[in-house]
Amino acid sequence: MVAPHNLIPEHKLLSESEAKNTAKKYGIPLDKFPKILDADPQAKKLNAKPGQLIAITREDPTGKYTYYRYVVMA
């Protein structure tokens, strides 16, 4: 398991209803979100399963924003 690292933004696993709402917000099906492998260290850490959505909170000089990744099979 990977140790926490200040260069890795916060990953959060969304519940089914949260994922649904997010998909609705962007008006696209879940599989149109950017993807992440279930074998990705961060996905593994969250014990994410294919079909789930991970929210990533990123920070840059202009502010904070949320990015999403749809978990797919490796």
Next chain:
Amino acid sequence: MHAEAIESIRFTMISPDTIKRMSIAKLIVPDTYNEDGYPIDGGLVDQRLGVIDPGLKCKTCGGRVKTCPGHFGHLELVRPVIHPEYAKTIYLLLQSTCQQCHRLLLTDTQVGDMKSAIKVFVGKEDEAEGATIDLTSLAAANTTRDKEILIKKLKSVKKCPYCQAAQRKLKLERPTSFYIEGSRMKADEIRDWLARVPDNDLKLIGIDPVATRPEWFVLTTLLVPPVNVRPSITLESGERSEDDLTHKLVDIMRINQRLEQDIDAGAPQIIIDDLWELLQYHVTSYFNNETPGVPVARHRSTRPLKTLAQRLKGKEGRLRYYLSGKRVNFSARTVVSADANISINEVGVPTRLAENLTVPVYVTLWNIEEAKKLLQRTEYPVIINVITKEGLRKRVTEVTREELLKGIEPGQVLERQLIDGDIALFNRQPTLHRMSIMAHKVRVLPGKTLRINASATTPYNADFDGDEMNLHVPQSLEAQAEARYLMQPKDQLLSPRHGGPIMFAEEDEIIGAFFLTKDDAYFNKDDATEMLAGVGVYELPKPEKNGVYSGKAIFSMILPEGFNFEGKTLDGAEVSIKDGKLLKGIVDERLVGNGGGTLLLKIFEDIGSDAAVDFLSRLTKMTLIVSVKKGITISVKDYYMPDNVEKERVAIVKDVEAKAGALIEKYKQKKLDPLPGYTRRETLEIIVMAQLEEARHMAQKLLSKSIDLDNRAYLMAKLKARGTILNLVMTSVFLGQQSIRGKRPSRGYNRRVLPYFRRGDPNPSAKGFIKSSFSDGLSPTEFYMHAMGARDSSMTKSLVTAVSGYLQRRLINAMQDFYADKNGAVKDASGALIQTIYGGDGIDPIRERVMKDKAKS
């Protein structure tokens, strides 16, 4: 026209039967014309293959040159030949089928295993049934361990699961030779093998046996394209010159015929094999004369033959040149030149062009009278064509005018010559950003060049050293409206890259603005009148007590009414404009030039694009008048430095020499601490280099101290109008350190750059420090160092532009279908999410400040 959506396109191999069915003639004579110059029947220009000579009739369809589409012929190869472009496919098929029984080297259970593996991947049962078994789709399937075992097994089948025959080693020697266990396989053997692979096994590996039988990859008949595809040219001398394809086909037929004769005569096998190989070579180069591993077939003049693949391939090939290459009407191209008297929103169009370009005038019930008047005209703007309601384009001439005038009715379209005020798109390649195509209003002008305001060159990256630009006249009203409302330079004043102006005052205008607005600038009535009238202002500002007019007051006349502005000049002095009056400060590069254009920006944001463009147009014109009045020139005198500079120069050189010497001494005594990540040697180089570059800064400081703004060259550099202080330093003080790949020159001879230095010479001049200036002249060794630096920078420059240009092209191609949807999320054409919010912050640089202001209020 009837249109239907294409559901699918399928590419398949052409079969010998199809070839024979398509063919109109079997060709047997390997020649073109007989002694009388008449096409030989059964030859390569057989008259049944179509007509290319005017006046003749096609023997197949009876059509003439324009109506006969041409007809295919064929020729039968005495011995089969491998199709060179399919050699790889053949190799794959040979590898995956049994050498004895020609079945696929897979057991039924293995096939079942793979299908179930693919089922997991595809997710649907019926799709998996029809799925083809190839290792790529299998690799994507998700049955981890079983999958790996399976793939390993498939890659090393040594025995046929059906007939138990041992499989021998196969080899493909490019382009078309196959070997089995070291011995050559002939094309007919390969053909027989492929012919025996059962249909059902082919389906499994993704070949539809009805559409494509693998034995068709080995050619027995060759389709001969009609003469229209390979027309012969008659030279002035009356001699005929055949197309490259015809030449190649003659070669093929000649060898084919000899092969046949030799076989019939019972010639020895070696001779037959040699000819066979030659036939294979000719067929290979007929398809592609650039096949790797095959000598290039050449014309008698040693020019390589252009065969089938060469016709399609590359920039000048059929695809890129004719299919993706688009040519348009209603466009023009010539050299561009500058015109300070037209607005940046305009383009000067030469009369010759304006007379030939047209704009449609749609005749309606409401404008029919005007349309009639237009049609009656016999001098410049005239109607060139009338497009009738049936869509016929009829030319207006002396003869037809009366009749067309009588027949004029709503629904017709008149094509009118281009006049002032029409809208036209102006473009310069490379079209790198959206400002590379902008809509200008037409100004018809005498002369032969297209003209633009110098300030409009920046977005196009144009100059007037021979640049050519393209002009397009939008035809539909929608296109015209779109151009007018979105694409005019005034709408593109701010760059989406940084949000600041990309059209601004330049060079002479910056200097002019300085002399116009500096504190002690006063003009007499004549000059003030001239300056103001030149920009269309016919009033004078309030004069000073002694009857002169201050430059600031004159400048204020072109400011919008009630406009307020607070800003800073280049050197940080305050500028204040209140109620449309310049009260304090100098208008310089930072306000109206490339240094941000803060004043322009404020006008754009406070009042609008029209005001900003109007201000810029007037400003540039007025400042040019000032420049001309002032008479700004530079001469050698400006590069002649006062005495103290020479003394200081020597001091600076001595200083850096001493510092460099000290560093080297320190290094030699091993007292120099290395920088993190560098060796001691590298550390020395870095510090010495920095030290020597410091010399230039010292020289710049020296210059600023020693000369004043009366030196025009210095003034220009200071105002950022043209040139830099470094240019001055290099012409008048010294060139300073030359560099190669960011380091001091270090290679050449043994431990020295040139043989004129001692090995390990610690003097900076041994490693490219130049003590002379351009006006002194360089010593031979300095000259050489300078040439090395110049070569390095010119090479880096051209390399960097090529690399970054291509990188940008790739980025544009990858991102061209991205768009921001109504929520600000970025998606691509398929709807896939790219960014949750544009740029991670949702900011459009053009509107950033406006957004902030809104947020404040």
